[in-house]
Amino acid sequence: MRAIFLVDNGSLRPQATHSLRRVAAALSETLGETVQAASLLHSNQIPAEEVDGIPAITLGPAAERSAEAGATEIIVLPFFFGPSKALTGYLPERMAALQARFPNVSVRVAQPLVDELGNNDLRLAQLLADNVRAQLPEQGAAKVALVDHGSPIPDVTAVRNRLAGQLSVLLGDDVRCVAAASMERRDGDEYRFNEPLLEHLLDTPEFSSGHVVLAMLFLSPGRHAGEGGDIAEICAAAEQRHSGLKVTTTALVGEHQGSVEILHSRLRQALDGERFLLEMPAQQ
DSSP states (O other): OEEEEEEEOOOSSHHHHHHHHHHHHHHHHHHTSOEEEEESSSGGGSOGGGGTTSOOOBHHHHHHHHHHTTOOEEEEEEOOSSOOHIIIIIHHHHHHHHHHHOTTOEEEEOOOSSOTTSSOOOHHHHHHHHHHHTTOOSSSOEEEEEEEOOOSOHHHHHHHHHHHHHHHHHHGGGEEEEEEEESOOOSSGGGGGGOSBHHHHTTSTTTSSEEEEEEEOOSSOSTTTSTTSHHHHHHHHHHHHOTTEEEEEOOOGGGSHHHHHHHHHHHHHHHTTSOOSEEEOOOO
16 A cells, blocks of 8 residues: 655745645546645644645654555655755655654655756747746736745756746747846855846846746645735835836746646656656665
């Protein structure tokens, strides 16, 4: 018996749980097997009445309940762009705690949306290009900024940069240019690889006037990418500083059907033992 979980980092915003559940339901229909929505952290603090009366769950307790119910195989499908510390640090530690209680349970973690060492896969860049084209003005060429949250892990920022290059090729002459940016970064020179920050990019001569489309490298709405969130505040402040600037944001990646198709591929690779991020065999 196995249990499959679609897992995000977690948010205190109910919109993020609604998004995760919607994608998990679509995956369940595509796979023909139940995929449960769970977060690594935070979401269990959302009042149940804000998430349709069904309490949001975190992976650790949810996986333990599955093990208690007889599951001997836990499959974790990351709703992440790249190999963040949450996947390479916290998740293995939490699953090791599970196996300490249930040594007969094996755990396999699928690859995130971008598999840097896998086959060249343009589907995520094509999805981003779709979202950008939906926001391009009818007249005049827009500039595009691919913006992510920002990460302390260089490998995660490398995912953003590679996607920006792919997006530039796919959009071609439809746009004036494509640049990558982060919403925020940690202090210190060792985190300069996140630069430019979005607020700084929107002050440069190339991006401080005309139409700028933000290609949102975010999966679900929350305090950063949601309505009235951090990204919206950064853009509103930039438009106040530069009267000739108009910024439009795209839909989020998790709102595009193509994200379900990529996730299904990653899940199938893990289920078939073809490719996965991590395997923790049963201890007995």
